[in-house]
Amino acid sequence: MSSSDLPSFLLMQNPIQGYDWGSHDSLTTLFGIPNPQSKPQAELWMGAHPNGCSEVTLAGSAQKLSTLIDAAPAAALGDATLARFGSLPFLFKVLCAEKALSIQVHPSKAQAEAGFAKEEAAGIDIKASNRNYKDPNHKPELVFALTPYQAMNGFRAIPAILALFDRMALPALADLTAALRQSQDEAGLQHFFHQLLILCGESKDEALAGLLAYAANHQDEETFALITSLATQYPGDVGLFSPLLLNVVTLQPGQAMFLDACTPHAYVRGTGLEIMANSDNVLRAGLTPKYIDVAELLDCTRCLPKPDDQILLAPRCDGAVQHFDVPVPDFTFSVYPTGEHQLTTASAEILFAIDGTVHLKQGEQSLRLEKGQSAFIPAATGSYQLLAEGRVARAGNRC
Template structure:
């Protein structure tokens, strides 16, 4: 009999900004070497493909899917994508991630082609990377440009002569076309100018100015002293998601996650273009090319789920994935219309198929459910998230 449920073995990324304790605290994942554990990937991206347990052995999830795309993914996803179209991550940030943007599909294809269709300095694959982040603990992030006038007002408070010319130009053209060169001028300040502007920011904070931004600025000063990205809260929206809150980020949205733990689901891509708050490669030319410099409103950032009994489904505005959170339930029938990954966030869960196969999972454990399963019964004590096409 063909196996129905596949327990996943997932890659953990030891990026420097990661937490040394969050995975252990939430999911009892050991950390014997006391390394930062920044992300746990669930999916088939070649930079961190999961393995599936098949009896007493394990094999690549990508290999399993490739053997029978239609049975594993369903005809729609197999025809449309030819691979698992999404990537699920657990993310735990003790310090800020880079100021970054993800390309849209056309930009990713063009950039990856320029690299000879090989991972390189700018592009790791040919896909876009829209994403949703769902907070498990209070989660601090910066997301999207503030209204143009608000950006101007913040920088006027610094009274920095190094920015006078750029600010004058922005004030005369408060549009996306005006914001782009202003942003570029900030990122390209020479070391002496950067030091002076950051000193004026510190003086402004010390004198009681920009107090509403201090929780973010102080963290960035601690994590990346001297980095021009410390100015990001002046031009990006600062938001703290409470546990259970979510937000969606389109490709082209400049953003940075600052601290906290969350689940992140995205199209199957690892394309990241960086501008600051990082020791990694910065490619301003590509980042500016891929960034949408349109102002946004803070009220539009958080997503509201549509609720059906114990299921909270988030209205994802792209085709690559769907995301739901299932609260405590005794028994629930889960239809399978495409491949799924289920991650237990709290407590435990048991999956039961009509053929008699069962799979029990505890917090932090996950499973791949192929299209061929058609449906199953979920019994849980806690909370799960479910990703599908």
């Protein structure tokens, strides 16, 4: 297939992942996407991921986006993206959390390459419950809030962690807290984090009982209200201590944050747009019944506090257009307001209509999107016109 055979714009049909933490009504409320069986709708995926590939229609026939890209890789992705990544390097989602997701850490690129090679050499099945690395890629992420969006992102300052544990004065954790007070550095925080992860038996039961009793009497504070809520979802999980260790933040609609490699984080509730490098690598750290490889997790976790002023990602504004710049080449993310915009691309793009009708035009070709719909734009499209009657999210990558 040549570039001349590719339409400038392709309407996408996107799969919905029904994970049990998903919302039952968010996609319907925001975008009119039906949910006739009232099942959880957790993530709407836009991209070419093998576990959930979008479809496009070409010459009257529906096909997977990955099939279209494979048939004309240079025209679809652009020469530079094809040479650098070999495939579409990002996955774009609408994420709708009704319950909290697990606390996660994603490895760096180098860690993912080494870990994947090690597990391949060891013969660990790719679907095995104790498999950590599904691919040799990193998984940085950006989330853009569509509704109030509660999350945890990075470690609190060590004095703030100590202040919270000192207030509770839990006898089962007295020695551990004292050790952190003596070593208020990366090694000390790693030791503290490690010991909480491996709490077991009577010590774990006593610590969690004390935590929940204290939280029940301090429901006017966001941190302790969150702990009580999480306890109904993940009873007995050591991850219930995570709001004391990690920064708790509620993004307001239109705010964004970047989640880098080696940073513990969790999405708690809310709906947002999420874009990430194309990877499945997740190391879990709590709030989950799934496998936790504590040793590998610690090797991949940067136990350094994340300052308050680094949690939100402020946009770079070009007039009313917002560009959310990230320190990785795998993806770019921008939000365009109502109006007419002349755009040019040298790599594949996905446009998502957030809250209004969108018209795309190039010469004789055009496509109309209603809110909640998305379009794949091949690199060969080059320049095109965007007419927006509401906000439009633009996802791509750096060449």
